[in-house]
Amino acid sequence: MRKPFRTLFLFLTLALTCAVLTGCGSGSSNGEVNVANWGDYIDEDTIDAFEEETGIKVNYSTYSDNESLYSTLKNGSTDYDVIVPSDYMIARLIEEDMLEEIDFDNVPNAANLDGEFLSGLDYDPEGTYSVPYLWGVVGLIYNTTMLDYTPTSWDVLWDESLSGQILMFDNSRDAIGIALKLLGYSYNTTSEDEITQAVDKLIEQKPLVQAYVMDQIFDKMEAGEAAVAPYYAGDAVVMMRENPDLACIYPEEGSNYYIDAWCIPKGAANKENAEIFINYMCQTEVMAANATYCTYAPPSSAARELLGDDLADNELVYAPNEVRELCEIYTNLPQTVLDLYDQQWIRLKAA
Amino acid sequence: MKKKYLAIPYVVWMAIFVIVPLCLVVGYSLVNPEGQLTLENFKALTQYWTVFATSFRLAIIATAVCLLIGYPIAYWISREGPGVKRIAMIAMMLPMWMNFLLRTYAWMSLLENTGIINTLLANLGVFKLINAVFGTELTYFPMINTPGAVVLGMVYNYLPFMILPIYTVIDKIDTRVIEAAEDLGANGVQVFRKIIFPLSLPGVLSGITMVFIPSVSTFAISKLLGGGMTLLLGDLIEMQFYGNAYNPYLGSAISLVMMVIVLICMAVMNHFGEGEEGAVYF
Numbered sequence: 304m305r306k307p308f309r310t311l312f313l314f315l316t317l318a319l320t321c322a323v324l325t326g327c328g329s330g331s332s333n334g335e336v337n338v339a340n341w342g343d344y345i346d347e348d349t350i351d352a353f354e355e356e357t358g359i360k361v362n363y364s365t366y367s368d369n370e371s372l373y374s375t376l377k378n379g380s381t382d383y384d385v386i387v388p389s390d391y392m393i394a395r396l397i398e399e400d401m402l403e404e405i406d407f408d409n410v411p412n413a414a415n416l417d418g419e420f421l422s423g424l425d426y427d428p429e430g431t432y433s434v435p436y437l438w439g440v441v442g443l444i445y446n447t448t449m450l451d452y453t454p455t456s457w458d459v460l461w462d463e464s465l466s467g468q469i470l471m472f473d474n475s476r477d478a479i480g481i482a483l484k485l486l487g488y489s490y491n492t493t494s495e496d497e498i499t500q501a502v503d504k505l506i507e508q509k510p511l512v513q514a515y516v517m518d519q520i521f522d523k524m525e526a527g528e529a530a531v532a533p534y535y536a537g538d539a540v541v542m543m544r545e546n547p548d549l550a551c552i553y554p555e556e557g558s559n560y561y562i563d564a565w566c567i568p569k570g571a572a573n574k575e576n577a578e579i580f581i582n583y584m585c586q587t588e589v590m591a592a593n594a595t596y597c598t599y600a601p602p603s604s605a606a607r608e609l610l611g612d613d614l615a616d617n618e619l620v621y622a623p624n625e626v627r628e629l630c631e632i633y634t635n636l637p638q639t640v641l642d643l644y645d646q647q648w649i650r651l652k653a654a
Numbered sequence: 655m656k657k658k659y660l661a662i663p664y665v666v667w668m669a670i671f672v673i674v675p676l677c678l679v680v681g682y683s684l685v686n687p688e689g690q691l692t693l694e695n696f697k698a699l700t701q702y703w704t705v706f707a708t709s710f711r712l713a714i715i716a717t718a719v720c721l722l723i724g725y726p727i728a729y730w731i732s733r734e735g736p737g738v739k740r741i742a743m744i745a746m747m748l749p750m751w752m753n754f755l756l757r758t759y760a761w762m763s764l765l766e767n768t769g770i771i772n773t774l775l776a777n778l779g780v781f782k783l784i785n786a787v788f789g790t791e792l793t794y795f796p797m798i799n800t801p802g803a804v805v806l807g808m809v810y811n812y813l814p815f816m817i818l819p820i821y822t823v824i825d826k827i828d829t830r831v832i833e834a835a836e837d838l839g840a841n842g843v844q845v846f847r848k849i850i851f852p853l854s855l856p857g858v859l860s861g862i863t864m865v866f867i868p869s870v871s872t873f874a875i876s877k878l879l880g881g882g883m884t885l886l887l888g889d890l891i892e893m894q895f896y897g898n899a900y901n902p903y904l905g906s907a908i909s910l911v912m913m914v915i916v917l918i919c920m921a922v923m924n925h926f927g928e929g930e931e932g933a934v935y936f
Contacts, residue, residue, distance in 0.1 A: 368896070370896045370897060370898060370900070371895075371896045373900060374895050374896055374900060377900065467767075467796070473877070473882045475897065475898055476898060509883070512881075512883070513799055513881060514798075514799045514881025514882060514883065515881060515882030515883065516881065516882065519762075519878075523766075526766070526768055527768055528766050528767055528768050636898075638899070641898040641899040641900075642899045642901070644897075644898045644899070645893060645894075645897050645898055645899045645901070646701070648893075648897070648898075649701075649702065649705065649885060649890065649893070652882070652883075652884075652885035652889075653702075653704045653705055653708070653885055
């Protein structure tokens with residue numbers, strides 16, 4: 304008598320739990336858009352203004368890097384409608400058929416962008432999957448009081464007199480990329496030999512490195528805890544506001560030029576709202592507001608004119624053309640090379 | 655019989671949140687990205703043995719330090735009156751109300767070269783004194799971004815997990831047992847060695863388990879306090895999910911092997927513990 308009841312009870316509890324769990328996750332509705340962006344990478348006033356103007360509710364969440372975004376998309380554990388991956392990740396997502404084509408009829412404001420950002424970009428040649436949000440270049444940030452010369456090259460990161468004062472990217476692509484550049488190779492090399500050489504170079508550098516960090520570069524450079532660090536030049540503007548002793552240069556070997564762009568993941572539940580959102584974000588004033596907040600460059604000359612002089616004429620925000628010519632955009636690397644990157648990165652970390 | 659029904663939600667909970675994820679981990683570790691059964695993941699694992707070694711070494715050191723600090727504290731608290739006990743408990747629990755990451759961030763600003771401790775020491779003239787005596791040119795003690803800082807982070811974060819179980823066990827020891835030992839002529843050291851310490855071993859064992867397991871799998875501490883210079887198992891596993899290659903299969907294999915090693919460690923320890931307990935009773 305009791306046993307069937309127990310089974311039933313167990314079943315009911317299970318069913319209830321499942322219902323509760325799925326209830327939280329999905330729930331298709333109109334008037335919503337789920338946006339995922341990098342942390343601290345938007346002027347949140349623009350989101351409020353968008354909600355007010357369109358009546359569409361924005362569920363905003365953040366991620367810390369392209370790879371974690373990829374991982375969440377791959378797991379299918381989220382239902383994002385708008386994401387902001389970088390160039391190489393866009394290429395990877397397109398290749399793996401994980402993005403929706405954007406209906407540009409719903410994004411007329413894309414016309415506010417400069418032509419060079421609308422098509423002909425290697426990661427999305429037709430410009431059908433992405434609408435650029437902000438761009439920038441990786442620079443070399445240094446503390447003028449701790450360095451007795453003006454650096455011109457990535458090799459300052461290997462300067463033994465700065466032992467213990469050097470910060471390095473805690474991200475294999477960026478860190479190995481710098482070593483590749485210094486050795487005269489391409490950021491996008493697929494040669495195992497060149498990548499191995501680059502990691503040898505990083506192992507040589509390791510005793511001099513104070514720490515491998517990402518966002519903590521802000522704190523450490525502002526506090527004068529370290530003398531040199533590679534980071535996004537736009538962020539150097541923010542750091543220099545806090546600590547006027549800091550300066551930033553573009554190394555002569557060339558650097559990484561990156562574009563972060565709005566995309567819509569495959570199967571987005573609110574694709575139309577996503578397009579309305581992207582369209583809103585392409586308004587000249589909104590682009591200018593976000594660029595001012597993030598201190599990165601908007602892909603629009605019209606928006607540039609709305610920026611304050613401290614940004615519009617700032618070479619750290621707008622890398623000069625001769626710098627950009629030396630730079631490379633990351634391309635998506637084949638899986639075997641990505642595996643190699645991880646293996647080599649562990650070799651460095653375990654060294 | 656009736657009481658058993660109360661356990662059903664728990665059983666369901668465990669099934670969904672423990673058994674299913676565990677099965678997923680096992681499943682993932684046994685297939686390749688194409689979904690075929692393979693042992694490749696475990697073979698690929700062997701190249702990372704140094705990471706295993708570093709992780710276990712640091713976790714063992716952290717656990718040992720926790721035990722060395724935690725046991726005397728637990729012993730001391732258990733001997734004090736109720737007022738002191740309450741204050742000591744609050745002092746221990748209070749930091750734990752704060753998020754673990756925040757506390758670790760706090761240690762960062764304490765330990766940095768231009769951080770609070772070094773600034774304080776500089777202002778007190780400690781470095782000047784040392785430099786004058788030893789002829790060195792010290793301006794700060796390098797503390798952050800070292801394996802030592804990682805161990806410190808582990809000890810700081812997990813020490814309460816060592817103190818609490820030991821304290822609970824010592825506190826519960828029947829005072830009459832101790833009195834009996836004293837009546838029979840045992841001195842303080844003998845009482846501790848022959849009565850209190852053996853009786854507190856179950857607490858020590860759970861303390862060791864509760865400190866060792868999170869220590870061996872931690873990843874944020876090595877990043878924040880270790881400056882990313884020491885790669886631990888937690889970092890390695892995280893990398894398989896959030897790194898370039900996105901290899902949850904290898905990540906699962908690493909997790910599984912780690913779990914098995916921890917399980918073996920625990921089994922060995924418990925066996926050893928039972929032996930000790932037995933010694934007390936006979």
